Amino acid sequence: MNADSLNGRLLFAIPKKGRLHEKCLTLLAGADIQFRRANRLDVCLATNHPIALVFLPASDIPSFVGKGNVDLGITGHDVILEAAMEDYVKEELRLGFGKCALQVQVPEASDIKTVEDLAGKRVVTSFETVAGKYFDELDTRLGFAGDKKTKIEYVGGSVEAACSLGLADGIVDLVESGETMRAAGLHAIQTVLTTEAVLIRSSAPKHPHLTPIINLITKRIAGVIAASKFVIVQYNVHGDTLAAATAITPGRRAPTVSRLEEDNWFAVSAMVEKNKAADVMDSLVKAGAEDVLVFNLDNCRV
Ligand SMILES: Nc1ncnc2c1ncn2[C@@H]1O[C@H](COP(=O)(O)OP(=O)(O)OP(=O)(O)O)[C@@H](O)[C@H]1O
Numbered sequence: 001m002n003a004d005s006l007n008g009r010l011l012f013a014i015p016k017k018g019r020l021h022e023k024c025l026t027l028l029a030g031a032d033i034q035f036r037r038a039n040r041l042d043v044c045l046a047t048n049h050p051i052a053l054v055f056l057p058a059s060d061i062p063s064f065v066g067k068g069n070v071d072l073g074i075t076g077h078d079v080i081l082e083a084a085m086e087d088y089v090k091e092e093l094r095l096g097f098g099k100c101a102l103q104v105q106v107p108e109a110s111d112i113k114t115v116e117d118l119a120g121k122r123v124v125t126s127f128e129t130v131a132g133k134y135f136d137e138l139d140t141r142l143g144f145a146g147d148k149k150t151k152i153e154y155v156g157g158s159v160e161a162a163c164s165l166g167l168a169d170g171i172v173d174l175v176e177s178g179e180t181m182r183a184a185g186l187h188a189i190q191t192v193l194t195t196e197a198v199l200i201r202s203s204a205p206k207h208p209h210l211t212p213i214i215n216l217i218t219k220r221i222a223g224v225i226a227a228s229k230f231v232i233v234q235y236n237v238h239g240d241t242l243a244a245a246t247a248i249t250p251g252r253r254a255p256t257v258s259r260l261e262e263d264n265w266f267a268v269s270a271m272v273e274k275n276k277a278a279d280v281m282d283s284l285v286k287a288g289a290e291d292v293l294v295f296n297l298d299n300c301r302v
Pocket residue numbers: 017018019020057058059075076077078079097098099100157174175176177195196197
């Protein structure tokens with residue numbers, strides 16, 4: 001592939017490995033962006049759209065998109081703040097995966113119980129920008145200046161080991177299930193931020209002629225995300241209980257109601273939030289609905 005083959009194509013950055021990689025591939029498949037990636041090749045052309053996919057480390061994606069070298073990207077909200085690119089990228093969509101929290105953690109046995117106790121001591125993290133800003137503000141609030149200020153030290157990984165190795169009094173690291181933190185004998189004393197994967201575009205795009213395709217891909221991905229959050233509930237109901245049942249399933253705009261080939265019976269279908277589907281089914285049966293079915297959505301435009 002040469003640079004010419006990228007001409008006129010939308011460049012779309014995807015994390016090349018790590019926690020977000022697989023979920024991004026599922027999202028691309030759901031949005032019907034097809035491609036064949038040759039072994040170890042980090043740039044590849046979509047076969048059914050004028051798009052080139054660029055596989056990059058998640059942490060590099062905010063600056064590539066922010067500087068306009070790449071038109072669209074997926075990365076973590078935390079990574080954007082760490083790269084100090086929040087003024088240069090627009091977060092178009094929250095994607096509902098890669099959810100975790102950046103937390104201040106200390107050894108469970110430690111005397112340090114609050115971030116105020118930790119201020120002025122040693123903190124190890126991979127998020128030196130975000131943690132630096134957080135402790136700068138705390139130091140200022142507490143009147144710590146010069147060598148009294150909190151010492152922030154960067155490590156690239158295995159942050160949770162820093163306290164037991166004697167390198168730190170506390171750490172700032174991501175927590176999802178909390179397993180890593182507990183296994184290292186740590187507990188969280190403060191949440192600095194919560195994060196999830198986001199779709200981003202440049203705030204000052206270099207290729208304005210690509211805006212229509214950027215909008216199209218954004219809508220497609222929004223459709224895949226919405227479809228994963230909703231199910232379709234369908235049921236039969238007698239005319240006497242139709243109003244009570246449709247009040248339980250009002251749908252996004254309105255439920256679809258069709259007459260059955262049986263006197264005063266109706267079939268109803270409506271979109272329902274996936275995490276409420278079981279409760280909705282219980283309420284429908286209680287209200288007198290019959291033959292209650294739930295269908296997954298593959299995709300939608302809402
Ligand atoms: N435990 C987790 N649960 C959910 N999302 C996470 C988790 N850990 C990280 N993330 C999200 O994924 C992003 C990338 O993290 P990941 O650890 O995969 O980094 P990476 O850049 O692939 O580096 P490496 O694979 O070298 O650790 C994070 O910035 C965060 O947004």
